[in-house]
Amino acid sequence: MAVYRPLQFLLSLILVFLLSASSLSAAKIDDLQVVANLSNNGQLQVSETIVYNFEDAKVATVNLFIPTRYSYQDHDFFLTIDKLSVADSKGKILNFKASTEADHLSLELSDKQRFFSGLVTFHLNYLASGLINYGLDQDLFYWNFTGNSWPIKIKRSQVTINLAKKVVVDSDQLQCFYGPPAKSLKCRAKLIDDQLETASFVFENPFELFVGESSSVTFNLPKGLIEEPNWLDLAKSFFLRNIKLSLSVTAVTLVLLFWLSSRRRPAEF
Numbered sequence: 001m002a003v004y005r006p007l008q009f010l011l012s013l014i015l016v017f018l019l020s021a022s023s024l025s026a027a028k029i030d031d032l033q034v035v036a037n038l039s040n041n042g043q044l045q046v047s048e049t050i051v052y053n054f055e056d057a058k059v060a061t062v063n064l065f066i067p068t069r070y071s072y073q074d075h076d077f078f079l080t081i082d083k084l085s086v087a088d089s090k091g092k093i094l095n096f097k098a099s100t101e102a103d104h105l106s107l108e109l110s111d112k113q114r115f116f117s118g119l120v121t122f123h124l125n126y127l128a129s130g131l132i133n134y135g136l137d138q139d140l141f142y143w144n145f146t147g148n149s150w151p152i153k154i155k156r157s158q159v160t161i162n163l164a165k166k167v168v169v170d171s172d173q174l175q176c177f178y179g180p181p182a183k184s185l186k187c188r189a190k191l192i193d194d195q196l197e198t199a200s201f202v203f204e205n206p207f208e209l210f211v212g213e214s215s216s217v218t219f220n221l222p223k224g225l226i227e228e229p230n231w232l233d234l235a236k237s238f239f240l241r242n243i244k245l246s247l248s249v250t251a252v253t254l255v256l257l258f259w260l261s262s263r264r265r266p267a268e269f
Contacts (some may be wrong), residue, residue, distance in 0.1 A: 027052060027053065027054045027055070027057065027059070027152050028052075028053050028152050028153040028154070028155060029050060029051065029052055029053070029150070029152060029153065029154040029155065030051045030052075030053045030119070030155050030156070031049075031050075031051040031155065031156050031157075032048065032049075032050055032051075032146065032154055032156065032157040032158070033048070033049040033157075033158055033159075034046065034047070034048050034049075034145055034157075034158065034159040034160070035047045035159075035160045035162070036143075036145075036159060036160070036161050036162070037161075037162045037164070038141070038161060038162065038163050038164065038226075039164050040164050040165070040225070040226060040227055041226070041227050042129060042131070042132045042226045042227065042229070043127055043128070043129045044127070044128045044129070044131055044143070045125075045127055046124075046125065046126050046127070046128055047123070047124075047125050048122075048123070048124040048125070049121060049122075049123055050064065050121065050122045050123075050124060051119060051120075051121050052116070052119070052120045052121070052122065053118075053119055054116055054117050054118060054119075054120065055118070056117070056118075057117065058115035058116070058117045059115055059116040059117065060110065060115060060116075061108055061109060061110045062108075062109045062110075062116055062120075062122075063106055063107065063108050063109070063151075064086065064096075064106075064107040064109065064122065064124055065104050065105070065106055065107070065147050065149040065150055066079075066081055066104060066105040066107070066124075066126065066128075066147065067079065067103065067104050067144050067145070067146070067147030067148070067149070067214075068080075068081060068100075068103060068104055068105050069102070069103040069104070070103065070144045070147075070148075070216075072142045072144075072216070072218065073140075073142075075133045075140065075142070077130060077131060077133070077142060077144075078130050079128050079129065079130040079131065080128070080129045080130050081105055081126050081127070081128055082126065082127045082128075082129075083125070083126055083127045084096075084098065084107070084124075084125070084126045085124075085125045085126070086107065086109060086122060086123065086124050086125075087122070087123045088111075088120070088121065088122065088123070089120075089121040089123075091123075094109050094110075094111060094122070095109070095110060095111075096108060096109045096110075097110075101149070103147070103148075103149070104147050104149040106149070107124075109122070131143050132221075132226055134226075134228050135223075136223075137223055138220045138221060138222060138223050139220070139221045139222075139223060139225070139226055140218065140220055140221075141217075141218060141219055141220070141221055142216065142217075142218040143159075143161075143216060143217050143218070144214050144215075144216040145157075145159050145215060145216065145217065146209065146214045146215045146216075147214055148181060148212055148213065148214045150209075150211065151211055152211065153208055153209060153210055153211065154208065154209040154215075155208050155209075156205070156206060156208075157178075157204075157205045157209065157215045158202065158203065158204045158205065159202075159203050159215070159217060160192075160200060160201070160202050160203075161200065161201045161203075161217070162199075162200045163199045163200070163225075165199070165225060166199050167199050167221065167222060167225060173219050173220050174189035174190070174191060174201055174203070174217075174219050175189060175217070175218050175219065176188060176189040176203040176204070176205065176215070176216070176217050176218075177215070177216050177217075177218075178205045178207060178209060178213065178214070178215045178216075179209075179213050179214075180212060180213050181214070184216070185207075187203065187204060187205040187206070187207065187215065188203065188204040188205070188206070189201065189202070189203045189204075189217070190202050201217075201219065203215075203217040
């Protein structure tokens with residue numbers, strides 16, 4: 001019987017792979033609801049509710065994607081993501097493995113106690129920074145909140161953005177785009193003016209997003225509403241965006257300093 005154990009293990013791996021592969025083609029996202037609170041320091045507290053539809057497929061692992069790098073009107077945006085957490089519809093915290101890609105963060109979810117099948121809701125929470133382009137007269141907020149990395153369709157997506165302070169924003173300045181990066185179309189944007197101390201914007205895309213397409217929102221903010229980062233914040237952001245380069249430079253610098261200090265050390269007799 002021991003002879004067949006390696007074969008059984010191999011067949012189990014093949015079965016899991018086939019289940020995951022078939023689920024990728026069958027799965028889609030029925031609804032993506034995002035609520036984000038923009039603080040005075042430019043950080044964005046994000047809560048995403050993602051309704052996955054696996055239909056009849058049974059999936060061992062699921063991937064979620066967070067965009068971290070994109071461009072708009074000759075401006076490059078590099079996002080820093082912190083305080084990540086993922087839970088299911090019952091509030092159970094799910095384990096995940098995060099990996100940094102060229103333009104997004106990939107989260108691989110798994111639950112040892114079950115397969116994912118049918119309609120499954122995930123609650124994704126994180127803190128993002130780097131969404132503000134600071135200008136001379138006003139600041140530009142731009143957020144590609146879905147990203148272009150999803151390998152499946154997204155039937156509906158909507159984002160609500162709440163500001164920490166009440167501001168006067170022309171509704172014509174609220175813009176929402178969807179579609180492929182080179183040919184984005186406008187979607188619905190409106191201002192919710194039912195609160196006294198804050199301002200809220202809703203951007204809705206009722207159209208289906210195909211693989212490689214995304215939804216993004218943008219608006220201008222009056223100068224001074226969002227605090228500009230100091231040199232320490234900028235240095236930290238640069239280090240996190242270029243962590244491999246930063247570590248390499250740090251290592252080379254330490255080696256060089258050690259070499260210089262050893263040359264200056266007097267010889268012992």
